[in-house]
Amino acid sequence: MNKQSTVMAIDTSTATMAGAVLSGQQLLAQVQTEAERNHSIHIMTNIEAMLKEGGLKLTELDGIVTGIGPGSYTGVRIAVTAAKTLAWTTAKPLIGISSLAALAISGVMAEPKRGSALIIPIMDARRGQVYTAAFLVDDKENSSGQRLHKDHIVMMEQWCTDWSLKLDELKSQGIETVLIVGDVDKHEESIVTFQASAATHGIQVVSSSQPMNGRALAELGRGEWLAEERTFMKEAHELVPNYAQLTEAEVKQNAKEQGEGK
The missing domain is CATH 3.30.420.40 (ATPase, nucleotide binding domain)
Structure with a gap:
């Protein structure tokens, strides 16, 4: 193919x-x-x-x-x-x-180019949980991207906390943007908290309700x-x-x- x-x-x-x-x-x-x-x-x-x-x-x-x-x-x-x-x-x-990979790339296609970006697709799984994964896409190098985390189910609050603890690492890797795409409206509180943490490291967290x-x-x-x-x-x-x-x-x-x- x-x-x-x-x-x-x-x-x-x-x-x-x-x-x-x-x-x-x-x-x-x-x-x-x-x-x-x-x-x-x-x-x-x-x-x-x-x-x-x-x-x-x-x-x-x-x-x-x-x-x-x-x-x-x-x-x-x-x-x-x-x-x-x-x-x-x-x-x-x-x-x-x-399907999470497809949702992630749907978000990349819909959003303006943002340099080196962490893409986090989320699908609501009820009771505060999400199906999610993580991918790295770098448009500066015309990269097709790579997977950073497997597909899994997790509490959204915990998922955002996990990434908050990795902000120094993300910054050192040149990550400029984190794009969270999918059912963002149902998990706004956790995303807002993550956005505040990321801002202190000079990383922009963008949420998008872009569908598949x-x-x-x-x-x-x-x-x-x-x-x-x-x-x-x-x-x-x-x-x-x-x-x-x-x-x-x-x-x-x-x-x-x-x-x-x-």
Whole structure:
């Protein structure tokens, strides 16, 4: 897969269904719909609409890209299942991408260039928690960026505290900006506290509610950003979502097994 490939990308891990068809540097079609509870109803219609707008048949794609989470448990499965089905029926390459990575790059695309920047994507996980990760992007070096922290779930207050303790280190590395992108409105208090701490080190913390961008996902799938992030599947059925936490059923099963082991 290279920058001239034609790919279709889809993600339903958040309240936004994001999708795009990208051929070379030309964006042929894009979708960004807010319908968290209805992704399963609209996904195939949106896929058909993107292909029609792009003037392509499914068989003309070079590959299919999907966000694999973390995010909404039900939401993540919708795009993954659709992508696996389409890849299997057409024998097209299937590429899995971290939904948090796609959200991070969506923020980078939307915000003005800021030199060397730490990108922190967040998806609300309720009860003060967020799904999150961290990436470094340096536009001065035309870098595709690199991952600094794995996808995981954490209390937002603790996550901001952790980064506050690393401000000296970030400054020494030439980090000028921290961009927090995603569900920022739900965690404003923690972000404001972090902004104040960062300001004392000459680091600007910018928050952006930029939603998932389908083009970001497509470019990630082609390796234009965070090239090491891509997961190529030899067989479509091998792709599994990344929930970044145990499901409720798994939690109950673990508790049951622990009780039986006493």
